[in-house]
Amino acid sequence: MKADVTVDATFQTCPGPLIALAEAVSRAAPGQVVKLLATDPAAPSDVTEWSTGTGHKLLEITRDGDVYEIYIEVSG
């Protein structure tokens, strides 16, 4: 999946990945796709919960080895 912005939060523990993602999303334009790279095992469920509450759309979560790739579409 193609992303407009990539945030590398690998090897950061909670709440680092979510804060990094939220910052990137706040700077991105509606409709843009932000990709979060994270190794924190809590990241998939944390981002899922966060997206539900904030309205930003969780598009996909994939895993490449120990790294999660989490795609968020920024809401309007």
Add this chain to the structure above:
Amino acid sequence: MDHPHPISLSLTKEHPFVDTYLSKPDYYHLFTLRTWEDGEPGMPKIALIVASERLDKLFPAITLATTAAISGWEAELFFTFWGLLALKKGYEPSEVSLDYQAYQDRLKEAIASGSMPGWRTVLEQGVATGRVKIYACSSSLGMFGMTAGDLEEYVDSVAGAATFLGRAKDAEVTLFVS
């Protein structure tokens, strides 16, 4: 009151494991998305009493508050007794509780390496959302011989127990951290 996260909660209960999420990517499209305007009734709220400036207390309290704020929640933090010291200008909490001294170096290494963000950085990121409110306990201020001028800029106000109760009474999550 209807809980604002019905779908998310059922998802968490039914699919608690990461690998289950990964095997069902189509499930994400079933999410009902919900946002709140600042101050809108129904906006979730967390209210925390922070009564210790030891790092093992500050980190989880601040982590929860900022995570709530960047998730669209309101967060109310009441710093009281020794927790108030964390708000004093020029004071840098640096110790963990006596019970956990053996792990103090591990914590400091994690912060120094950048794998764990420092509590003050996390707090400032929460404050930047405008949804974190920080209150300094008035009687603790007097106990430590401090005045409002001794407090960090991001402190919203000096307050008493009744103020906190008023702000916390409609919170979905309320915790005492000490």
